[in-house]
Every structure is written in C-alpha cells, then in structure tokens.
Amino acid sequence: MAADIAAAAGNGERVAPPERPLAAFWATFSENKGAVLGLVIVSAIVLLAILADLVAPYHPNEQFRDAVKAPPVWAEGGSWRFVLGTDGLGRDMLSRLIHGARISLFIGVSVMCVSFVLGVAIGLASAHFGGVVDVIITRTMDLIMAVPGLVLAILVVAVLGPSLPNTIVAVTLVSLPRYVRLVRASALAELSKDYVTAARVAGVGPLRLMLATVLPNCLAPLIIQAALGVSDAILEAAALGFLGLGAQPPISEWGTMLADAREFIRSNPWLVTLPGLAILITVISINLLGDGLRDALDPKMRRS
Amino acid sequence: MKSLALAGMSLAALLAGSAALQAKTLVYCSEGSPENFSPALNTTGTSFDAARPIYNKLTEFERGSTKVVPGLAESWTVSEDSKVFTFKLKKGVKFHSVRPQGGVAFTPTRDFNADDVLFAFNRQGDEKHPFHKISGGKYDYYSDMDMPKNVKSVEKVDDYTVRLTLNEPNAPILANLAMDFMAIPSAEYAAALQKAGKLEQFDQVPVGTGPFSFVAYQKDAVIRFKAFEAHTATEKAKVDDLVYAITPDPTARYSKLKAGECHFMAYPRPADLPEMQKDAALKVINQSGLNIAYWAYNVQKPPFDKKEVRQALNYAIDKNAIIRDVYLGAGQAAVNLIPPTMWSYNTAVKGYPFDQAKAKELLAKAGVTTPLDIDLWYMPVQRPYNPNAKRIAEMMQADLAKVGINAKLVTFEWGEYRKRAQQGEHTTAQLGWTGDNGDPDNFFFLRGCSGARPGGQNLTKWCNKDYDDRLIKARGMSNQEARxxxxxxxxxxxxxxxxxxxxxxxxxxxxxxxxxxxxxxSPLGDHRFNGVELK
Known part of the structure; x- marks a missing residue:
C-alpha cells in the first residue's frame, strides 16, 4: 500500500508546495494598488488616533482666546503655531482633527465589533433553528431595514438621549440586519453541503457544528462586510454628530466640528473644509481597503 | 356655455391684469414655524411675527418706535386715580374673511365692536370662557404681566365704548395693551366656529382686522397672506401678497436673499455681516437692541440657593471674550437687566469683573466641594439677543472648568426647551429677552415673584421680597422719576x-x-410689513 502511493507520487510531475494562505492573500491583495494605498492611509490614521495624546500639539479643548479663527499656515496670516488654524473658539484644528480620528475610529470599530458578534450569533441561531425562530428573526430584521437608517438612528438617540455610547447603540442597531442576513444566508447554503452532513453523522454537537464547522466557511463575505461596515458607521456617526445628536460638546467629533463651522462657510472656509476632508479621506481609504479585501478573499473574484 | 364664457373672461382679465400691473409679492425668509396664530397663547417672537400681519390691538406701537399710538381704540380717557380707562373704539373697521381648505369658511357680517375687545380679555382672563381651554389654554403673557390680578373688570358701555377697571393703578397698562398678546380677534368668527364645533380652527386659521389677511400655512414651509383692501385701523399694506418662507438655517436664508428668492431675511449671522455690507444688492440696517441675553441659575436647586455660588459663577465667566468671539463685536457686555439706553438704568451698578481667583475663593467660602457637576442648557436656535448659544455655552464650559465646575451641555427642541426651563427643570440655563413695550417694567418683571411659579417666565425661580415689592409699587405709580x-x-x-x-x-x-x-x-425686535413697498 505504502509502496503504491510512493510509486504514484514518483510517477507524476512534482507538485509545487501549496502557497501559505497568508502569502497568497497578500499576493492578490498587493496587486490592487488602490487597496494598498487605502491600507497605508488607514494605518496612518489608526496610528494617529492611538497616539493622539503624543502627536497632537495641544489639548483638543484648550481655547486660545488670543487666536480665534486663526488661518492655516499656507493661508494669508497663518503661522506655524496653529498648522491647520483654529476654530470659532480658538481651539487648534489639527489637535481636534487628530482626537476626532480617535472618536470616529472608536465608533466605527466598536459598531463593527458589536454588530459582528451579535450578527453572527443571531444569524447562526436563525439558520440552525429554522421555523418560528427563523421567521421572527428575519421579519424583525426586515422591519429594521424598512425604516431609513438615519431616521432609525435619530429615533434611538432621541429615546436614549444624545451621548457617545448611545450613538454607538443607535448605529449598531441600524447596521445589524446586514450582518444577520449575510450570516444566515451563507450558513443555510453551507448547511446543505456534504461535509456538514458528514460532520453530523460523525456526531458533532450543534454548537460545535455551527461555530467550528459552518462559521469558518462563511467568514470571507463577513470580513468584507465588516470592513465596509466601519466606514458606514463612521459616516452615520458623523451625520448624527452634525445633527447635534452624537458626541456632546466639547468632545471633538468630525461631524460636530462640521456642524459648528457651518456659519463660517463663507468667511473662513477651511473651518468646514478640514473636518469634511478628514471624513472623506478616512471613508474612501477604508472603502478601498474593503474592496481589496474582497478581491483577495472572494474565490469567485480571484484571478486564476 | 356660460361657464366657458366666464372662464374666457377671467382669462382675459388675468392677461390684462398681468400686463398692466404685476402683483407685488413681498417674501420674508423667517426663522421658524409659529406654534399657532393666536398671540395670546404664545411667547416667542417667531409666533408673534407670524400673527402680526393679521391682528390689531386697542393701542399700537408706532412702526419703528416704542411710542404708543391709537390702534383699534380711537381715543381713551383715564380717571383721576388712574384706575379706570375708557376706550372709544374706531367705527367701520372690517374683519377678514377666510376660506380654509377642509375648514369652516367665514365671512363677517358686522364691523369690529366692543364684543371683540371683551372676547380678547375674557378668553385669557375668564376660566369659564368657552375658548379658555382651547389649544392648551396657557396664557403666559397675560399671567406674567399680572393681568389676572390687575384687571377688575372689562365692561361694554355701548357698542363702541369699553371700560377697563383695574384693582391698582398700573402705569404701563397702555403699553401692555399694545403688546401682541392683547391682539383683538373676531368674536363673530369664534361664535361661528363654536356652532360648527370646530373650536381649534380659531388658533390655526386666524381672523383679524390687520393689514394682511391669512391665506394658508404649511408647517416648516410657508405662510401666505394677502393685502386686506378694507384695512383702515393702521397703515395699509403696499404690496399685494406677503409670504413668509420658513427657513431655519441662517446660511440658507442668506443664500435665498442673495439669489432674490426672498426680499428680507430674519436674524443674519454676525459672521456673514461684513460680506452682506459689501453686497450692492443688499441693504443692511442696525439698531442697538432693546434686549438682554442672560444665563439663569435655578436658585431652588442647591448649591444655587447660596448667593456666594451665584456670585462666584459671575466672576468665573469671561464676558468680554464672548462679546468678541460670538457677538463678533455686535453687542455690549450687560451689567443690568435693562439696556443702558433705557430710562432708569443704574450707572452706579458695576457688575462682576472676570476674576477666577475670586470665584474660587467664593466657592470655597460657600462650602462647595469641587469638582461640582452642573447642567448648562443652551438654546438650539439663534435669537436676536444671542447669535449662537451653543458657542457661548462651550466658552462658559471652558471657563467653568478652570474653577473646578464640570458643566454638562444640554439642549432640547426649542418649544420643549422653553417649556422645561419655565418649569424649572434646569440647574442653569441660557435665555434672553427682547423688550416688547419699551417700559423697564417689561424687563424687571422677568425676575418678579409671579414669574417664579413653575411654568412662569422667571427662569431663576428667584423670589426676593425686597425686589418684588418695589416692582409692584413702581407699576402702580405714574410719576416717572419716582419709578x-x-x-x-x-x-x-x-x-x-x-x-x-x-x-x-x-x-x-x-x-x-x-x-x-x-x-x-423696530426697537422691539418685531417685523412689520405694512407700509413696506417693493420698488
């Protein structure tokens, strides 16, 4: 027997050792230049956010009453004291933007984590139990999706009161159905496959079956959804902040900064432009990164 | 056949009309939706502005001043003891007719007379009046001006004579009657609605004697009026139609004004003023306002029951920075409740300078343990006396942090904000006041005891006997120097x-x-469009 196999291997051409999965992933990912750029920018923003206290030149809430609405360094009258200028209360824009990155990313990532975990749990439960449980869960998710996201978020914040944790709750609730539906759909597809039946026959318990056998095979689309979900969450949170329902003053949040600077849109345009640009750049780079992930993880998209 | 001929005729008339004279429409970009159209129920300038074109009062303020001139009353006599006022009413004053969609149409059959005046008083003053409880039935102005206590009786002597008897002499009463809450509606219209069982329509579709009549209102969008040809009581309208385009965002109002979508805008932002003044298509006028922006401490909530704490907070705030950065110079730091241009302003009072060391000392003396947590309420909207309450709140928050006070910024929807603040739910809240009759009493009543009841306009809920006694005494005197x-x-x-x-x-x-x-x-901060022309 052993000799047979050895002989068969010897007869055929030498098979190249399979690529390690991480290397294969990186090879595909790095082909997409936009995705790499996105990754670089996102990493830079994450670093800035983590090191905000060290990097930012000033405390974000310190009001320099002698330099209110100072222009940025490249504009007329600008100085290196405040590189990006100061806002209507004399707070350093650069410091506020850096600390704002911390808030925005925190919201984005925590919304993603919470909805990921909840989405997986609810989605798998729905796929596993089927019947009444499935109907209740899917209809509830349909109900949530039927209400426009921002309106639902405003409703939740109005009930709970405006604050940072409540913003996260509101945005999580809005984005939850997408995860649930995704997990449920891919889990149902996997459940009908032979390897699952084999595992069942082998006597694997339901918890282990769902988490160890089915879930890993549903992960690819989930990871992509999670990456794009971060940018959606940042946008939703900025919108809530713009409406005065997100982070409360004096916390420097990009959406709130944008709203506060609206009145200077004619006289001191950079006050509105800078937080807007910050949101734009962050969201675009996360989206580019997400696209790259999809190309690299989704076998159907992978070039052969 | 007949209808066709009629249609043809009206079309011809329309064409001829448009060729000969284009209808003139004045568009005013206003800052918000009114709560309703009965000034008696309301307290905000926004709601008063919306009802003002429709109504007249017994006495009126001359346009652009605080001088009291005859309105629906032709003349009046005052008894020796200044307690009995007899008003002779104007004759031949017509009411509007309205034809609301899905509502009760009304065409007046009689001219304005004493019954209408009685209606205005009794709706607010008589709890058994059929309209007293309609639309919430709260008459804040009437109560805060102490009318229920003051008015002994209002009688109809004949159709065109009304006698008002007071319990005590009240000097500012003639100016009070010129205020919006004493607008005179049509009693006949009220009776018609009562018969139809649609009492609520009274406050939604208004009927008055004013220079413009009501056409339609869409919340958060538009209010339409048309000139009332038969108007005689005050100055006539000089345009054909008046439109309030409701535009809450000041930047949007400015864009509309620039584009010619409106002719007049409410409350420009200070930041936009330099650019507006440079624009040749626009006209910018200004006047030092008869107003005050204040930050009220709720003295019923500890630690604000202690005088030292309140004084400490007064020392802790840098007012001059607020004037410079939020008012952008278009204002002056306030010391007293009344502006310095008003008679009886006390120049000997010096107020509180910015002195944080002193603030800390006073807080320690009051036995307050820092950090102290307080609420700081700020209005969600721009007001004539306060261009940006949120920005002021953020500056105060930074100043307060330096003396060991953590201020949590809180706000609500505008109507809700005032309701809750008047109930005294806040610990500290910003608000302000625009005088509505030019009399100091109209400012000082804001700290009187009758406004300190829950729901009253005294946001400090402060009731000081020495202060209140003088307030009431001054109200009863006619000698200006003594007052x-x-x-x-x-x-x-x-x-x-x-x-x-x-x-x-x-x-x-x-x-x-x-x-x-x-x-x-107007020094009173209102907007009036009768007598205004479009060239």
Missing part, C-alpha cells in the same frame, strides 16, 4: 443677589434687498 428711583434700587438688589449672569445686549441687524423701501426697524 426710576425704585428701579435703580432694584438693580442694586439684583446685582448683589446675582440670580443670573447677564451676558450681553446685542446690536440687531436687519438685511433686505435694495428693492425694499419703507421698512422701519
């Missing part, structure tokens, strides 16, 4: 007790297009 003396004493008491921080008196700017002529800026 001024009492008011000066009251300013000293109030400054010492510090129930509030007085932020600023603002300069009020009005912006309109060059075509608008004849507009007179």
């Amino acid at each position: 001024a003396k009492l008011y000066e004493e009251m300013q000293v008491i109030e400054n010492e007790e510090a129930p509030d921080l007085k932020i600023a008196h603002s300069v009020v700017y009005e912006v309109m297009r060059k075509e608008v002529e004849g507009y007179k800026q």
Whole structure:
C-alpha cells in the first residue's frame, strides 16, 4: 500500500508546495494598488488616533482666546503655531482633527465589533433553528431595514438621549440586519453541503457544528462586510454628530466640528473644509481597503 | 356655455391684469414655524411675527418706535386715580374673511365692536370662557404681566365704548395693551366656529382686522397672506401678497436673499455681516437692541440657593471674550437687566469683573466641594439677543472648568426647551429677552415673584421680597422719576443677589434687498410689513 502511493507520487510531475494562505492573500491583495494605498492611509490614521495624546500639539479643548479663527499656515496670516488654524473658539484644528480620528475610529470599530458578534450569533441561531425562530428573526430584521437608517438612528438617540455610547447603540442597531442576513444566508447554503452532513453523522454537537464547522466557511463575505461596515458607521456617526445628536460638546467629533463651522462657510472656509476632508479621506481609504479585501478573499473574484 | 364664457373672461382679465400691473409679492425668509396664530397663547417672537400681519390691538406701537399710538381704540380717557380707562373704539373697521381648505369658511357680517375687545380679555382672563381651554389654554403673557390680578373688570358701555377697571393703578397698562398678546380677534368668527364645533380652527386659521389677511400655512414651509383692501385701523399694506418662507438655517436664508428668492431675511449671522455690507444688492440696517441675553441659575436647586455660588459663577465667566468671539463685536457686555439706553438704568451698578481667583475663593467660602457637576442648557436656535448659544455655552464650559465646575451641555427642541426651563427643570440655563413695550417694567418683571411659579417666565425661580415689592409699587405709580428711583434700587438688589449672569445686549441687524423701501426697524425686535413697498 505504502509502496503504491510512493510509486504514484514518483510517477507524476512534482507538485509545487501549496502557497501559505497568508502569502497568497497578500499576493492578490498587493496587486490592487488602490487597496494598498487605502491600507497605508488607514494605518496612518489608526496610528494617529492611538497616539493622539503624543502627536497632537495641544489639548483638543484648550481655547486660545488670543487666536480665534486663526488661518492655516499656507493661508494669508497663518503661522506655524496653529498648522491647520483654529476654530470659532480658538481651539487648534489639527489637535481636534487628530482626537476626532480617535472618536470616529472608536465608533466605527466598536459598531463593527458589536454588530459582528451579535450578527453572527443571531444569524447562526436563525439558520440552525429554522421555523418560528427563523421567521421572527428575519421579519424583525426586515422591519429594521424598512425604516431609513438615519431616521432609525435619530429615533434611538432621541429615546436614549444624545451621548457617545448611545450613538454607538443607535448605529449598531441600524447596521445589524446586514450582518444577520449575510450570516444566515451563507450558513443555510453551507448547511446543505456534504461535509456538514458528514460532520453530523460523525456526531458533532450543534454548537460545535455551527461555530467550528459552518462559521469558518462563511467568514470571507463577513470580513468584507465588516470592513465596509466601519466606514458606514463612521459616516452615520458623523451625520448624527452634525445633527447635534452624537458626541456632546466639547468632545471633538468630525461631524460636530462640521456642524459648528457651518456659519463660517463663507468667511473662513477651511473651518468646514478640514473636518469634511478628514471624513472623506478616512471613508474612501477604508472603502478601498474593503474592496481589496474582497478581491483577495472572494474565490469567485480571484484571478486564476 | 356660460361657464366657458366666464372662464374666457377671467382669462382675459388675468392677461390684462398681468400686463398692466404685476402683483407685488413681498417674501420674508423667517426663522421658524409659529406654534399657532393666536398671540395670546404664545411667547416667542417667531409666533408673534407670524400673527402680526393679521391682528390689531386697542393701542399700537408706532412702526419703528416704542411710542404708543391709537390702534383699534380711537381715543381713551383715564380717571383721576388712574384706575379706570375708557376706550372709544374706531367705527367701520372690517374683519377678514377666510376660506380654509377642509375648514369652516367665514365671512363677517358686522364691523369690529366692543364684543371683540371683551372676547380678547375674557378668553385669557375668564376660566369659564368657552375658548379658555382651547389649544392648551396657557396664557403666559397675560399671567406674567399680572393681568389676572390687575384687571377688575372689562365692561361694554355701548357698542363702541369699553371700560377697563383695574384693582391698582398700573402705569404701563397702555403699553401692555399694545403688546401682541392683547391682539383683538373676531368674536363673530369664534361664535361661528363654536356652532360648527370646530373650536381649534380659531388658533390655526386666524381672523383679524390687520393689514394682511391669512391665506394658508404649511408647517416648516410657508405662510401666505394677502393685502386686506378694507384695512383702515393702521397703515395699509403696499404690496399685494406677503409670504413668509420658513427657513431655519441662517446660511440658507442668506443664500435665498442673495439669489432674490426672498426680499428680507430674519436674524443674519454676525459672521456673514461684513460680506452682506459689501453686497450692492443688499441693504443692511442696525439698531442697538432693546434686549438682554442672560444665563439663569435655578436658585431652588442647591448649591444655587447660596448667593456666594451665584456670585462666584459671575466672576468665573469671561464676558468680554464672548462679546468678541460670538457677538463678533455686535453687542455690549450687560451689567443690568435693562439696556443702558433705557430710562432708569443704574450707572452706579458695576457688575462682576472676570476674576477666577475670586470665584474660587467664593466657592470655597460657600462650602462647595469641587469638582461640582452642573447642567448648562443652551438654546438650539439663534435669537436676536444671542447669535449662537451653543458657542457661548462651550466658552462658559471652558471657563467653568478652570474653577473646578464640570458643566454638562444640554439642549432640547426649542418649544420643549422653553417649556422645561419655565418649569424649572434646569440647574442653569441660557435665555434672553427682547423688550416688547419699551417700559423697564417689561424687563424687571422677568425676575418678579409671579414669574417664579413653575411654568412662569422667571427662569431663576428667584423670589426676593425686597425686589418684588418695589416692582409692584413702581407699576402702580405714574410719576416717572419716582419709578426710576425704585428701579435703580432694584438693580442694586439684583446685582448683589446675582440670580443670573447677564451676558450681553446685542446690536440687531436687519438685511433686505435694495428693492425694499419703507421698512422701519423696530426697537422691539418685531417685523412689520405694512407700509413696506417693493420698488
């Protein structure tokens, strides 16, 4: 027997050792230049956010009453004291933007984590139990999706009161159905496959079956959804902040900064432009990164 | 056949009309939706502005001043003891007719007379009046001006004579009657609605004798009026139609004004003023406002029951920075409740300088343990006396942090905000006041005891006997010098007790297009469009 196999291997051409999965992933990912750029920018923003206290030149809430609405360094009258200028209360824009990155990313990532975990749990439960449980869960998710996201978020914040944790709750609730539906759909597809039946026959318990056998095979689309979900969450949170329902003053949040600077849109345009640009750049780079992930993880998209 | 001929005729008339004379429409970009159209129920300038074109009062303020002139009353006599006022009413004053969609149509069958005046008083003053409980049934102005206590009786002597008897002499009463809450509606219309069982329509579809009649209202969008040809009581309208385009965002209002979508805008932002003044298509006028922006401490909630704490907060805030950065110079730091241009202003009161060391000392003396947590409420909207309450709140928050006070910024929807603040739910709240009759009493009542009840306009809920006694005494005197003396004493008491921080008196700017002529800026902060022309 052993000799047979050895002989068969010897007869055929030498098979190249399979690529390690991480290397294969990186090879595909790095082909997409936009995705790499996105990754670089996102990493830079994450670093800035983590090191905000060290990097930012000033405390974000310190009001320099002698330099209110100072222009940025490249504009007329600008100085290196405040590189990006100061806002209507004399707070350093650069410091506020850096600390704002911390808030925005925190919201984005925590919304993603919470909805990921909840989405997986609810989605798998729905796929596993089927019947009444499935109907209740899917209809509830349909109900949530039927209400426009921002309106639902405003409703939740109005009930709970405006604050940072409540913003996260509101945005999580809005984005939850997408995860649930995704997990449920891919889990149902996997459940009908032979390897699952084999595992069942082998006597694997339901918890282990769902988490160890089915879930890993549903992960690819989930990871992509999670990456794009971060940018959606940042946008939703900025919108809530713009409406005065997100982070409360004096916390420097990009959406709130944008709203506060609206009145200077004619006289001191950079006050509105800078937080807007910050949101734009962050969201675009996360989206580019997400696209790259999809190309690299989704076998159907992978070039052969 | 007949209808066809009629249609043809009307079309011809329309064509001829448009060729001969284009209908003139004045568009005013206003800042918000009114709560309803009965000024008696309301307390905000927004709602008053919306109802003002429709109504007249017994006495009126001359356009652009605080001088009291005859309105629906032709003349009046005052008894020796200044307790009995007899008003002779104007004759031949017509009411509007309305034809609301899905509502009760009304065409007046009689002219204005004494019954209408009685209706205005009784709806607010008589709890058994059929309209008293309609639309919430709260008459804040009537109560806060102490009318229920003051008015002994209002009688109809004959159709065109009304006798008003007071319990005590009240000097500012003639000016009070010129205020919006004493607008005279049609009693006949009320009776018609009562018969139809649609009492609520009274406050939604208004009928008055004013220069414009009501056409339609869409919440958050538009209010339409048309000139009332038969108007005789005051100045006539000089345009054919008046439209309030409701535009809450000041930047949007400015864009509309620039584009010519409106002729006049409410409350420009200070930041936009330099650019507006440079624009040749626009006209910018200003006047130092008869107003005050204040920050009220709720003295019923500890630790604000202690005088030292209130004084400490007064020392802790840098008012001059607020004037410079939020008012952008268009205002002056306030010391007293009344602006310095008003008679009885006490120049001897010096207020509180910015001195944080002193603030800390006073807080320690009061036994307050820092950090102290307080609420700081700020209005969600721009007001004539306060261009940006949120920004002021953020500056205060930074100043307070330096003396060990953590202020949590809180706000609500505008109507909700005032309701809750008047109930006294806040610990500290910003608000302000625009005088509505030019009399100091109209400012000082804001700290009187009758406004300190839950729901009253005294946001400090401060009730000081020395202050209140003088307030009531001054109200009963007609000698201006003697009144001024009492008011000066009251300013000293109030400054010492510090129930509030007085932020600023603002300069009020009005912006309109060059075509608008004849507009007179009112020191009372209201907007009136009769007598205004489009060139």
